[in-house]
Amino acid sequence: MKAYIFPGQGSQSQGMGGELFDEFDFYTRMADDILGYSIKELCLNDPERQLNNTLYTQPALFTVNTLCYLKAIQDDPTPAACLAGHSLGEYNALLAAGAFGFDDGLRIVHKRAQLMSSASGGGMAAVINCDIDRLRACLNQGGLDGIDVANYNSDSQIVIAGLQPDLAAAYGLFDEQGIVYVPLKVSAAFHSRQMAPLKEAFADFLRGIGFSPLQVPVLSNVDGGFYSDDNLVERLSAQLCSSVMWRDSVLNMRATGVTRFKEVGPGDVLTKLVGKIL
Incomplete structure (x- = not known):
């Protein structure tokens, strides 16, 4: 099929x-x-x-x-x-x-x-090789409940979306914890x-x-x-x-x-x- x-x-x-x-x-x-x-x-x-x-x-x-x-x-x-x-x-x-x-x-x-x-003021990023539980724990640790999961693409790729200040804070946590992420070239927090x-x-x-x-x-x-x-x-x-x-x-x-x-x-x-x- x-x-x-x-x-x-x-x-x-x-x-x-x-x-x-x-x-x-x-x-x-x-x-x-x-x-x-x-x-x-x-x-x-x-x-x-x-x-x-x-x-x-x-x-x-x-x-x-x-x-x-x-x-x-x-x-x-x-x-x-x-x-x-x-x-x-x-x-x-x-x-x-x-x-x-x-x-x-x-x-x-x-x-x-x-x-x-x-729409404006938001952005998105792909998070690579990080399971959803670890990702949620990281965001919860930073009190970043304004960030949503935009795409569940695969077990090894999850896309997040939110306002730019929240994303900037998330990137800092990701850097500290060795989580790989790629900011996407979009104008807003789609999905x-x-x-x-x-x-x-x-x-x-x-x-x-x-x-x-x-x-x-x-x-x-x-x-x-x-x-x-x-x-x-x-x-x-x-x-x-x-x-x-x-x-x-x-x-x-x-x-x-x-x-x-x-x-x-x-x-x-x-x-x-x-x-x-x-």
Whole structure:
């Protein structure tokens, strides 16, 4: 059994999409019309240095993931047993499952990017080779209860998020205890309580979308469980401020019989994580 998995923010790179923009010109032109700028120019040349800006990263990745998926099913039309995506990539999983068309999906992602790019004052960091119990003990020791776990990526990689002063204090404790961490180049504390003020505005927007029944099972980042047709708005709005339960998602896919994970999009971040998880 095969699962398609779609990467999220952090997998973007200049040049992504390549010749797919011309091969799937219909979708490229649709993206340009919805966004009001050339998605091909942004991804291939990035003349204004905007590709790493959340406002532009998310629509760009959603589009490139979509083109990569169209190419993948052209090359291998065997249907996937289930679908999943990491954070932004979850929207591509829902697109592939038939929840919405490319146009509505891109509009949703654009709105999400607008909301998330409006947040500031926070940051994120990947914590490497430190189990969750040790990490929590370290944060508790410093009284840093304002820091949330943003991503449970694997047993060896956990991403934390919080306000910058709290993160700075955490880095000091990590240095003292020999805990390896990598601050991420993001503008806010995504997938944390800092995103909670955006949740209702996003839910309101989602209620205006006409979702279709899912044709393929899709895993939710919120709890690693499967979506149902009646909880898309609830889960997608909650995803903004909930941890990404990627490890659980992968283990649940394996438990349902998935033996092959095919990453669809730029890079191989998820492929490496799946290898570590399994």
